[in-house]
Amino acid sequence: MSVQNAMTADFLRSAYGGESMAHMRYLIWSNVANKENMPNIGRLFRAIAYAEYAHADNHFRELKDKKGDFTVPAGAIFGVGNTVENLQGGIDGELHEIEQMYPVYLETARFQKEKGAERAFHYALEAEKVHATLFQKAQDIARQGKDMDVGTIYVCDICGHTTTDGLPDQCPICGAKKEAYKTFEP
């Protein structure tokens, strides 16, 4: 069943817009990192872009019966700089989602008893926490003019959980089996 309440539906659409734009700018910033000869940071941007796709997909599917065209207001970070600057854009965007956007959207979904939206917002909120940490790590290294030293990056198809610490047996956010992880290899 699709979302019922108008406020939660509005928040799902805004979150979909925000995730779609985040997905897109991470793909663009990935290309910048590759050109700066930081292929691992480029790959991190690409993996996290995929996680944002999983979030957008979850939000969109919760809206599946709310058909038609809408003007969607959504937050986004703009600008193309060097990779240290672009990573700051990544950190700023993730922190806004972690500290402001998703906590309010999640509280609203709980208040309005929208179970599907609650799950979609919860998955995104938890995954964004990891994204902020990974972008911060990448920026610390990029500031030294170096690329990250990172092997395969794994992203959970269901909730967007992202890890550089090897393939988990089970997703710590959504409980999916390891087969649900998409791999981004060096």
Add this chain to the structure above:
Amino acid sequence: MSVQNAMTADFLRSAYGGESMAHMRYLIWSNVANKENMPNIGRLFRAIAYAEYAHADNHFRELKDKKGDFTVPAGAIFGVGNTVENLQGGIDGELHEIEQMYPVYLETARFQKEKGAERAFHYALEAEKVHATLFQKAQDIARQGKDMDVGTIYVCDICGHTTTDGLPDQCPICGAKKEAYKTFEP
């Protein structure tokens, strides 16, 4: 040089939001087509999603010096139905861009002498015309419960030109050489 005028900058941000959301819903609708055993229509959605990425990338790069966070209003089509219905969503979105959005954005960019934005909007407008036609063809076939009969799909990396009629020698929209085309093979 990045865009100078506030109105054209607003329109670039809205177009970026719209293209990012179109990219995302075409990926989602591609998965639906694949599940309905229409892999060629699934591939068409995926190829056109890539063209929308090229448009979003162009708009974002015209805004490269307009750094910071913005709340972006942008139009998007919502809903997940069967593939015939999803293709109608594709047609509706493309027609809005062709008949209303991009003509106004393009006129404004010309009026404000924003050469870069003019090019980005022109590329998108011309590519969307092909997208509307391709989605209409796909829908006519999907209505008969059949998949499209289509070989390699080519998408120009620079302007998003999309064709099922073989690799052009030169892009008819932006003039790029054939090496600029990304291929989507059966």
